[in-house]
Amino acid sequence: MVMDREELNLLLESAQRWFSDNNSFGARVTSFREGHRQTPEGWQALAEMGWLALPLTEANGGFDADHAARFALIRLAGEHVRPEALETHLLLAPAVVEVSPDQAEALATGAMRLGVADLPDRNGITADTLDGTCILSGRSGPVLGSQDATHYVVFVRDAAGVLRAALLAANAPGLSCEQARLIDKRDTVLLTLDRTPGLWLDQADDVGAGQRLRDLVAAGQVADAAGVLEVGFNLTLDYLKQRTQFGRPLSQLQAVQHKMADIFCDVKQMTALAERLAQEIDASPKGPWPTLPIAKAFVGRRAIRGMGQLIQLSGGIGVTEEYKITHLYRRLHVAATMFGAAEAQLARIGVRDVLQAA
Structure with missing residues (x-):
């Protein structure tokens, strides 16, 4: 329904x-x-x-x-x-x-409660299958949703290089956690696995299912980023209407208006990409979702740039930790880098090859 x-x-x-x-x-x-x-x-x-x-x-x-x-x-x-x-x-x-x-x-x-581990920058997790149970060893990247998680979803590449997803209980044997924090100060952990048993979330014959699940998590970061960028824009707009200079609000200065107009376009594009991505997933649950790499790359390229400009427009208060805009900027960085940063997403659609050919 x-x-x-x-x-x-x-x-x-x-x-x-x-x-x-x-x-x-x-x-x-x-x-x-x-x-x-x-x-x-x-x-x-x-x-x-x-x-x-x-x-x-x-x-x-x-x-x-x-x-x-x-x-x-x-x-x-x-x-x-x-x-x-x-x-x-x-x-x-x-x-x-x-x-x-x-x-x-x-x-x-x-x-x-689910925590989802990103792929590490190098090495990663190896997997064996024993009587239908996956046996994992290695080290994960940071976990999103680690606080009070009862289970972890981890991604692992098999011998053929195919990405697969597994579900692990937080109290599974051989699993240990190193406490850390993301740049936006949310709790995270790094998982170390030593022949830790788990349950495959995908079937071996469903090639691409693991990547599809990781893309779903990445899609969630796109939706989150759309909300973060919009609230950052509205926060800065309110500030510019209240702060005066040369006897009038900053929002009446033409240079400021032009800058805010550019960022407003980024906000609307981010929202449109998130909405289109949701429509694609609903229309084709098993993919492909061509908007995903574009939208995720947009977070890392345009949304972060737009939020940085909002910080500049906010003046000195914009770089203090007591002001909200700094925390919005940090949250965008998490959304941009976890589960496929901009460069990795652009590589999936061959942007460099297209540009070089042109």
């Missing part, structure tokens, strides 16, 4: 209120040295409101929300710079239920 516009608006209105009233962005900025951390009761509240059941089918006790609805909620979470890794749950929970249907209730109630 696809959510209609009225149902989606009601969901987003309730989310807007809850995000503002519970562990708000402003409250976290005042204590930024402690990190952008979710409250212990926060995830349970998401479950009680039914958000965690959104991606699950009706047969599994969910609402079968399409990706357009999920992206809208992820984007709103980005606007509020939420510390909860809501996007990993909304996009990967169905894949977990597909291979392990008895986990549907745990996912919907918040008892099962």
Whole structure:
């Protein structure tokens, strides 16, 4: 059942209120040295409101929300710079239920929480299969959604170089975690695996399934970035309307107006790319999604550039950690670099070859 516009608006209105009233962005900025951390009761509240059941089918006790609805909620979470890794749950929970249907209730109630490990810069994780169980060894990249995670999704390349995805319990034997923080001060861990048993989330004969799951996580970062960039633009616009120079608001200066107009175009392009990507995933769940590498590269090339210009327009306060724009910039960096940075995404569509040929 696809959510209609009225149902989606009601969901987003309730989310807007809850995000503002519970562990708000402003409250976290005042204590930024402690990190952008979710409250212990926060995830349970998401479950009680039914958000965690959104991606699950009706047969599994969910609402079968399409990706357009999920992206809208992820984007709103980005606007509020939420510390909860809501996007990993909304996009990967169905894949977990597909291979392990008895986990549907745990996912919907918040008892099962997913952290997703990125690929490391080098080496990585090796895999063997023993009696249908994957045995993993090696070291992962940073984990998105590590705080209170009960399970980790990790990506590994097999002997043929094909990317595959596996699900590991956080208390699995041979698994250890090194605590760290992302640049935006969200908690993360680096996983070390020593013959750690897990469950394949893809079938060996479904070539491309592992890459597809990683692309889903990357798509979540695109939706998150769309919300982050828009709220950064609105924050700066309000500042420019209030701050005066030479007897008039900064927003009336022509050079400032031209700069903001350019950034406004970036905001609208980012939003359009996220919406188109959601439509492509809904139309073709197994891919391909041609907008994904373009949209993810846009985050790393244009969105970050636009946010940097917003910092410049904010003046000296824009570079202080007590002001919100700095934290938005850092969050965009996480969205841009994790699960495929701009260069890697552009390489997938052969941009360099096209430019050289031209």
